[in-house]
Amino acid sequence: MGYVFDYSWLADYWGVLLKGVLVTAELTLVGATLGVSLGVACAWARSLGPRWLKPIVATYVELIRNTPFLIQLFFIFFGLPSLGVQMSEIQAALLAMVINLGAYSCEIVRAGIQATGQGQFEAGWSLGMTRFETFRYVVLIPALQKIWPALSSQIVIVMLGSAVVSQIAAEDLSFAANFIQSRTFRAFESYIVATLIYLALAILLRQLLRGVGFVLFPRRSGR
Amino acid sequence: MSLIEITDVRKSFGANEVLKGIDLNVEPxxxxxxxxxxxxxKSTLLRCINGLETINSGSIQVAGAQLAPDELHLKALRLKVGMIFQSFNLFPHKTAGQNVMLSQMVVKKTPKPEAEAMARKMLERVGLAHKFDAYPDELSGGQQQRVAIARALAMQPMALLCDEVTSALDPELVQEVLAVVKELAAEGMTLLMVTHEMRFARDVCSRVVFMHMGRVHEIGPPAEVFGAPKTPELRQFLGAQH
Structure with a gap:
């Protein structure tokens, strides 16, 4: 055990790390926003939407939830260009994350909708609201409130899972750590720093989501 | 022309026929x-009137609005009849005031200030003006039900359907809700209520409908229905009440 820890490379490479952090943060924030939006739309379609739409959404959800994220990413980045669809690494990474989170959050949000009592729907309808208006104004927020902790966890998982996008050379935090250790041969130090940054990002993201919850849900308890 | 016209309405849940040809006309x-x-x-009949249940045959009309399963017809119908539920069904994420404002703004596109003024007026009418900013979970059952009444009234319906509105309430809270309903009746609101409050029915109602096995078994003014029941079924039902 004659290993001597050496963090002097940080002086030269902090800019690379910072850029990686920013890319990871951007992918997470944009990916989570779009992914959850897609998930809400799919949850509506699968539980309340027109009959013809349900099997289409169900197929999408099951396809994504039963295949590896890495393969989905490779398919988008390496597979789609064969059909003439070209994307940058970041675009491909973002698209893969949105599609992935969309499928998982669909099922989470759907659980929240199903946990909403029929009485809430009937109250909305009997006041003259359409089915969609009732979903939008009456059901959605309490449904999200019920599943917010689960949804928050899923968003954090997507943030951590975004490390995989370094495999298509999207220059996120993992890419930065790989790059630094390949230049400095300081694998232990590079990855421990990356680990700590991921940990900090995850804690920060959870707090951010808690804050969003406080804004979105004025009442802490809801039926 | 009657305000509510129910003609030969039949309704089945699977093989079970729950309404076996109901005819009922309600005057304003x-x-x-x-x-x-x-x-x-009885609850099924009420729920058919504003389209919460689909009917198998027959017709229902409220002030010219015909019951039909498409959203346009349903909306037109539901603007004419409000509904109060046994379990209140207030929106938990909105204050009492917002509960009363929401459908005005969404359905009628009423501008917010006017919707708010209407909400304050209606909450005052049910004696809850001071609870405008309270959330449902801060209100008692009786207060929640009164907010639900205000919410229905704010849409200015021509009739109200009340589905066992006091059945989920503690005994001491029943009276405050009945008092509001009684006041509405006195102001001339058309009311159709499924109820187990026989004394209330006797005191306030113009007619009593006794339903038995999916049919209107007896109908008449309360003095007749309660005082001189014609059929053994009604006599048995009234006898079992005490």
Whole structure:
């Protein structure tokens, strides 16, 4: 055990790390926003939407939830260009994350909708609201409130899972750590720093989501 | 022309026929109590009137709005009849005031200040002006039900359907809700209520409908229905009440 820890490379490479952090943060924030939006739309379609739409959404959800994220990413980045669809690494990474989170959050949000009592729907309808208006104004927020902790966890998982996008050379935090250790041969130090940054990002993201919850849900308890 | 015209309405859940040809006309300003054993179809009838249940045959019309399963017809119908539920069904994420404002703004596109003024007026009418900013979970059951009444009234319906509105309430809270309903009746609101409050039905209603096995078994003014029941089924039902 004659290993001597050496963090002097940080002086030269902090800019690379910072850029990686920013890319990871951007992918997470944009990916989570779009992914959850897609998930809400799919949850509506699968539980309340027109009959013809349900099997289409169900197929999408099951396809994504039963295949590896890495393969989905490779398919988008390496597979789609064969059909003439070209994307940058970041675009491909973002698209893969949105599609992935969309499928998982669909099922989470759907659980929240199903946990909403029929009485809430009937109250909305009997006041003259359409089915969609009732979903939008009456059901959605309490449904999200019920599943917010689960949804928050899923968003954090997507943030951590975004490390995989370094495999298509999207220059996120993992890419930065790989790059630094390949230049400095300081694998232990590079990855421990990356680990700590991921940990900090995850804690920060959870707090951010808690804050969003406080804004979105004025009442802490809801039926 | 009657305000509510129910003609030969039949409704089945699977093989079970719950309504076996109901005819009932309700005049403006009438207060009608629907009584009967559980399973006799009284709640189903009420829910058919504003389209919460689809009917198998027959027709229902409220002030010219015909019951039909498409959203346009349903909306037109539901703007004419409000509904109060046994379990209140207030929106938990909105304050009492917002509960009353929401459908005005969404359905009628009423501008916010006017919706708010209407909400304050209606909450005042049910004696809850001071609870405008309270959330449902801060209100008692009786108060929640009164907010639900204000919410329905704010849409200015021509009739109100009340589905066992006091059945989920503690005994001491029943009276405050009945008092509000009584006041509405006195102001000339047309009311159709499924109820187990026989004394209330006797005191306030213009007609009482006794339902039995999916049919209107007896109908008449309360003095007749309660004082001189014609059929053994009604006599048995009234006898079992005490």
């Amino acid at each position: 300003g009438e207060v009608i109590a629907i009584i009967g054993k559980s399973g006799s179809g």
